Amino acid sequence: MSACNRSCVIAFAAQDKLTYLFGDLPVDNSAEAILQCASQYYAKPDGSLPWSERPQALKKGILAKIPPLNKWAKLNLTCCSLRTD
Numbered sequence: 001m002s003a004c005n006r007s008c009v010i011a012f013a014a015q016d017k018l019t020y021l022f023g024d025l026p027v028d029n030s031a032e033a034i035l036q037c038a039s040q041y042y043a044k045p046d047g048s049l050p051w052s053e054r055p056q057a058l059k060k061g062i063l064a065k066i067p068p069l070n071k072w073a074k075l076n077l078t079c080c081s082l083r084t085d
Contacts, residue, residue, distance in 0.1 A: 009063075010034055017047025019066040022058055033057035 008025040020041070025034075033055035040054070041047050046068075051059055 012038060012041045012047065012049070014041075014047060016068050017041070017044075018049075018068060019064070020047075020049060020062065021064040021066075022061045023063045024061045025057060030057050 007023070008027050008030060009021070009023040010025065011019065011021045013019040034057075036055045037049065037058050041049055049058075
């Protein structure tokens with residue numbers, strides 16, 4: 001994940017959803033918070049995890065919030081298509 005120098009790294013990723021990468025999570029007390037956050041991520045159609053709704057352990061340590069790849073792929077196809085007129 002290119003976060004090897006950070007302890008306890010997790011990611012949430014799914015098709016058509018934001019991708020989140022968290023690092024430096026407390027090893028001893030993170031499991032319950034991770035499961036709670038995973039349930040929130042699953043329930044949101046776009047995968048958004050607002051700071052105010054995240055469990056305390058996941059309110060800090062966010063390494064990346066990445067837009068859905070499908071949107072970028074569609075954008076790339078439309079902006080780079082050849083015109084035939």
